[in-house]
Amino acid sequence: MRSDPATSAVPLRGLGGLLRSSEPVRAAPAPSAAALLLEEAADLLVVHLDFRAALRTCERAWQGLAEEPAGACLEVKCSLCVVGIQALAEMDRWQEVLSWVLRCYQVPEKLPPKVLELCVLLYSKMREPGAVLDTVSAWLQDADNQGLPEYRALAELHLQRVLLPLGCLSEAEELVAGSAVFSETQRLDALQAISTARQQQKHAQSGSEETQKLNQEGSSSHRFLSLLTLLRQLWDSAVRHFFSLPFRKSLLAALLLCLLVVRFDPGS
Structure with missing residues:
Protein backbone atom coordinates (compact mmCIF):
# COMPACT_ATOMS: atom_id res chain seq x y z
CA MET A 1 0.00 0.00 0.00
CA ARG A 2 1.37 3.39 -0.92
CA SER A 3 1.50 6.02 1.72
CA ASP A 4 0.15 9.49 1.27
CA PRO A 5 3.08 11.79 0.43
CA ALA A 6 1.52 14.70 2.30
CA THR A 7 1.09 12.54 5.41
CA SER A 8 4.63 11.16 5.38
CA ALA A 9 6.12 14.66 5.09
CA VAL A 10 4.39 16.12 8.16
CA PRO A 11 6.90 14.93 10.79
CA LEU A 12 9.72 16.46 8.78
CA ARG A 13 8.43 20.02 8.68
CA GLY A 14 10.47 20.92 11.75
CA LEU A 15 13.63 20.17 9.84
CA GLY A 16 13.14 23.05 7.41
CA GLY A 17 10.20 22.09 5.24
CA LEU A 18 9.51 19.19 2.90
CA LEU A 19 12.47 17.01 2.06
CA ARG A 20 13.03 15.37 -1.28
CA SER A 21 13.36 11.63 -1.34
CA SER A 22 17.04 11.93 -2.18
CA GLU A 23 17.85 14.27 0.77
CA PRO A 24 19.01 12.62 4.02
CA VAL A 25 17.22 13.38 7.25
CA ARG A 26 19.52 15.38 9.56
CA ALA A 27 19.21 14.35 13.16
CA ALA A 28 19.74 16.87 15.95
CA PRO A 29 23.27 16.71 17.35
CA ALA A 30 23.59 14.77 20.56
CA PRO A 31 24.41 16.89 23.62
CA SER A 32 28.04 16.80 24.67
CA ALA A 33 29.25 15.25 27.89
CA ALA A 34 29.86 18.71 29.35
CA ALA A 35 26.32 19.79 28.48
CA LEU A 36 24.89 16.72 30.22
CA LEU A 37 27.00 17.46 33.30
CA LEU A 38 25.75 21.05 33.21
CA GLU A 39 22.16 19.81 33.37
CA GLU A 40 23.11 17.53 36.26
CA ALA A 41 24.84 20.39 38.13
CA ALA A 42 21.84 22.68 37.66
CA ASP A 43 19.54 19.96 38.95
CA LEU A 44 21.71 19.42 42.03
CA LEU A 45 21.77 23.15 42.68
CA VAL A 46 18.10 24.04 42.19
CA VAL A 47 16.18 20.86 42.97
CA HIS A 48 18.30 18.96 45.48
CA LEU A 49 20.08 21.97 47.04
CA ASP A 50 23.25 19.90 47.11
CA PHE A 51 25.65 22.79 46.52
CA ARG A 52 28.83 20.82 47.13
CA ALA A 53 27.86 18.15 44.62
CA ALA A 54 26.85 20.83 42.10
CA LEU A 55 30.27 22.44 42.39
CA ARG A 56 32.04 19.10 41.95
CA THR A 57 29.93 18.36 38.88
CA CYS A 58 30.87 21.72 37.33
CA GLU A 59 34.55 20.95 37.86
CA ARG A 60 34.12 17.52 36.25
CA ALA A 61 32.50 19.20 33.27
CA TRP A 62 35.47 21.55 32.93
CA GLN A 63 37.76 18.60 32.35
CA GLY A 64 35.55 17.39 29.51
CA LEU A 65 35.52 20.82 27.85
CA ALA A 66 39.22 20.53 27.06
CA GLU A 67 38.41 17.76 24.56
CA GLU A 68 35.74 19.73 22.68
CA PRO A 69 36.09 22.47 20.04
CA ALA A 70 36.58 25.89 21.58
CA GLY A 71 33.68 27.55 19.78
CA ALA A 72 31.17 24.85 20.64
CA CYS A 73 31.65 25.01 24.39
CA LEU A 74 31.55 28.76 25.08
CA GLU A 75 27.94 28.81 26.26
CA VAL A 76 28.36 25.64 28.28
CA LYS A 77 31.50 26.99 29.92
CA CYS A 78 29.76 30.25 30.84
CA SER A 79 26.74 28.43 32.25
CA LEU A 80 28.99 26.16 34.32
CA CYS A 81 30.57 29.26 35.86
CA VAL A 82 27.17 30.70 36.72
CA VAL A 83 26.14 27.48 38.48
CA GLY A 84 29.49 27.30 40.27
CA ILE A 85 29.25 30.92 41.45
CA GLN A 86 25.81 30.29 42.88
CA ALA A 87 26.95 27.09 44.60
CA LEU A 88 29.95 28.82 46.22
CA ALA A 89 27.77 31.71 47.38
CA GLU A 90 25.22 29.32 48.90
CA MET A 91 28.00 27.60 50.85
CA ASP A 92 29.25 30.99 52.11
CA ARG A 93 32.47 30.54 50.16
CA TRP A 94 31.98 33.71 48.13
CA GLN A 95 35.62 34.75 48.69
CA GLU A 96 36.66 31.92 46.37
CA VAL A 97 34.45 32.95 43.45
CA LEU A 98 36.90 35.17 41.58
CA SER A 99 39.84 32.78 41.84
CA TRP A 100 37.54 29.90 40.87
CA VAL A 101 36.36 31.47 37.62
CA LEU A 102 39.87 32.67 36.77
CA ARG A 103 41.04 29.06 36.99
CA CYS A 104 38.64 28.32 34.16
CA TYR A 105 39.41 31.33 31.94
CA GLN A 106 43.06 31.90 32.93
CA VAL A 107 43.07 35.68 32.30
CA PRO A 108 40.54 38.39 33.30
CA GLU A 109 40.16 39.66 29.73
CA LYS A 110 38.56 36.37 28.65
CA LEU A 111 35.80 36.34 31.26
CA PRO A 112 32.28 36.39 29.75
CA PRO A 113 30.38 39.60 30.52
CA LYS A 114 27.70 37.70 32.45
CA VAL A 115 30.25 35.99 34.69
CA LEU A 116 32.08 39.25 35.34
CA GLU A 117 28.80 41.02 36.15
CA LEU A 118 27.92 38.35 38.71
CA CYS A 119 31.35 38.71 40.33
CA VAL A 120 30.99 42.49 40.62
CA LEU A 121 27.49 42.24 42.10
CA LEU A 122 28.54 39.54 44.55
CA TYR A 123 31.64 41.28 45.89
CA SER A 124 29.85 44.63 45.98
CA LYS A 125 27.02 43.13 48.02
CA MET A 126 29.54 41.64 50.44
CA ARG A 127 31.25 45.07 50.70
CA GLU A 128 34.51 43.84 49.18
CA PRO A 129 34.57 45.68 45.82
CA GLY A 130 38.33 46.03 45.95
CA ALA A 131 38.67 42.30 45.25
CA VAL A 132 37.45 42.76 41.67
CA LEU A 133 39.04 46.16 40.96
CA ASP A 134 42.02 44.90 38.96
CA THR A 135 40.03 42.20 37.18
CA VAL A 136 37.32 44.54 35.90
CA SER A 137 39.84 47.25 34.98
CA ALA A 138 41.82 44.76 32.88
CA TRP A 139 38.63 43.54 31.19
CA LEU A 140 37.48 47.07 30.31
CA GLN A 141 40.88 48.02 28.88
CA ASP A 142 40.93 45.07 26.50
CA ALA A 143 40.31 46.23 22.91
CA ASP A 144 38.30 43.12 21.98
CA ASN A 145 35.89 43.62 24.87
CA GLN A 146 35.23 47.26 24.01
CA GLY A 147 33.24 46.20 20.97
CA LEU A 148 30.86 43.95 22.93
CA PRO A 149 27.28 45.14 23.47
CA GLU A 150 27.61 44.48 27.22
CA TYR A 151 30.61 46.79 27.55
CA ARG A 152 28.68 49.94 28.52
CA ALA A 153 26.62 48.16 31.19
CA LEU A 154 29.77 46.72 32.74
CA ALA A 155 31.52 50.09 32.63
CA GLU A 156 28.59 51.70 34.45
CA LEU A 157 28.51 48.85 36.98
CA HIS A 158 32.25 49.22 37.58
CA LEU A 159 31.82 52.95 38.13
CA GLN A 160 28.89 52.70 40.54
CA ARG A 161 29.76 49.51 42.45
CA VAL A 162 33.57 49.55 42.51
CA LEU A 163 35.30 52.86 41.78
CA LEU A 164 33.01 55.26 43.64
CA PRO A 165 32.67 53.12 46.81
CA LEU A 166 36.46 52.69 46.91
CA GLY A 167 37.06 56.43 46.40
CA CYS A 168 39.02 55.85 43.18
CA LEU A 169 37.80 59.15 41.74
CA SER A 170 40.68 59.78 39.34
CA GLU A 171 40.21 56.32 37.82
CA ALA A 172 36.47 57.01 37.56
CA GLU A 173 37.09 60.25 35.66
CA GLU A 174 39.49 58.48 33.30
CA LEU A 175 36.91 55.78 32.61
CA VAL A 176 34.16 58.28 31.82
CA ALA A 177 36.35 60.57 29.74
CA GLY A 178 38.18 57.81 27.87
CA SER A 179 35.24 55.64 26.89
CA ALA A 180 33.12 56.45 23.84
CA VAL A 181 30.22 54.19 24.87
CA PHE A 182 28.70 56.76 27.23
CA SER A 183 26.16 59.17 25.83
CA GLU A 184 26.47 62.86 26.68
CA THR A 185 23.72 62.59 29.29
CA GLN A 186 25.34 59.53 30.88
CA ARG A 187 28.70 61.28 30.88
CA LEU A 188 27.30 64.34 32.64
CA ASP A 189 25.49 62.19 35.21
CA ALA A 190 28.65 60.22 35.90
CA LEU A 191 30.77 63.36 36.30
CA GLN A 192 28.17 64.79 38.67
CA ALA A 193 28.30 61.62 40.77
CA ILE A 194 32.10 61.80 40.84
CA SER A 195 31.98 65.48 41.90
CA SER A 206 38.49 67.67 57.07
CA GLY A 207 36.37 66.12 59.81
CA SER A 208 39.06 63.54 60.49
CA GLU A 209 41.76 66.22 60.65
CA GLU A 210 39.68 68.32 63.03
CA THR A 211 39.08 65.33 65.28
CA GLN A 212 42.79 64.52 65.27
CA LYS A 213 43.63 68.14 66.14
CA LEU A 214 41.18 68.15 69.04
CA ASN A 215 42.66 64.91 70.32
CA GLN A 216 46.16 66.38 70.13
CA GLU A 217 45.04 69.53 71.94
CA GLY A 218 43.36 67.46 74.61
CA SER A 219 46.49 65.38 75.04
CA SER A 220 48.64 68.54 75.32
CA SER A 221 46.27 70.02 77.91
CA HIS A 222 46.40 66.81 79.92
CA ARG A 223 50.21 66.82 79.90
CA PHE A 224 50.27 70.50 80.93
CA LEU A 225 47.91 69.87 83.87
CA SER A 226 50.03 66.94 84.95
CA LEU A 227 53.11 69.18 84.86
CA LEU A 228 51.39 71.84 86.98
CA THR A 229 50.37 69.20 89.51
CA LEU A 230 53.94 67.93 89.70
CA LEU A 231 55.35 71.44 90.14
CA ARG A 232 52.83 72.20 92.89
CA GLN A 233 53.81 69.05 94.72
CA LEU A 234 57.48 69.98 94.42
CA TRP A 235 56.76 73.51 95.62
CA ASP A 236 54.78 72.30 98.64
CA SER A 237 57.52 69.88 99.53
CA ALA A 238 60.17 72.59 99.21
CA VAL A 239 58.20 75.04 101.37
CA ARG A 240 57.71 72.45 104.11
CA HIS A 241 61.43 71.85 104.32
CA PHE A 242 62.52 75.44 103.74
CA PHE A 243 62.30 76.69 107.32
CA SER A 244 63.79 73.55 108.86
CA LEU A 245 67.06 73.97 106.94
CA PRO A 246 69.99 76.29 107.70
CA PHE A 247 70.26 79.43 105.59
CA ARG A 248 72.90 78.01 103.26
CA LYS A 249 70.89 74.88 102.71
CA SER A 250 67.79 76.99 102.08
CA LEU A 251 69.57 78.81 99.29
CA LEU A 252 70.61 75.49 97.80
CA ALA A 253 67.01 74.21 98.01
CA ALA A 254 65.72 77.34 96.31
CA LEU A 255 68.30 76.94 93.56
CA LEU A 256 67.30 73.32 93.02
CA LEU A 257 63.66 74.36 92.92
CA CYS A 258 64.42 76.90 90.18
CA LEU A 259 66.30 74.26 88.22
CA LEU A 260 63.29 71.93 88.49
CA VAL A 261 60.96 74.65 87.22
CA VAL A 262 63.26 75.34 84.28
CA ARG A 263 63.58 71.62 83.62
CA PHE A 264 59.84 70.94 83.45
CA ASP A 265 58.66 74.16 81.84
CA PRO A 266 58.21 73.50 78.07
CA GLY A 267 58.36 77.23 77.31
CA SER A 268 61.89 77.52 78.61
Missing part, protein backbone atom coordinates in the same frame (compact mmCIF):
# COMPACT_ATOMS: atom_id res chain seq x y z
CA THR A 196 29.56 64.66 44.72
CA ALA A 197 31.79 61.81 45.88
CA ARG A 198 34.83 64.10 45.86
CA GLN A 199 33.04 66.69 48.03
CA GLN A 200 32.02 63.98 50.49
CA GLN A 201 35.60 62.73 50.55
CA LYS A 202 36.90 66.24 51.34
CA HIS A 203 34.36 66.71 54.13
CA ALA A 204 35.33 63.36 55.62
CA GLN A 205 39.02 64.24 55.49
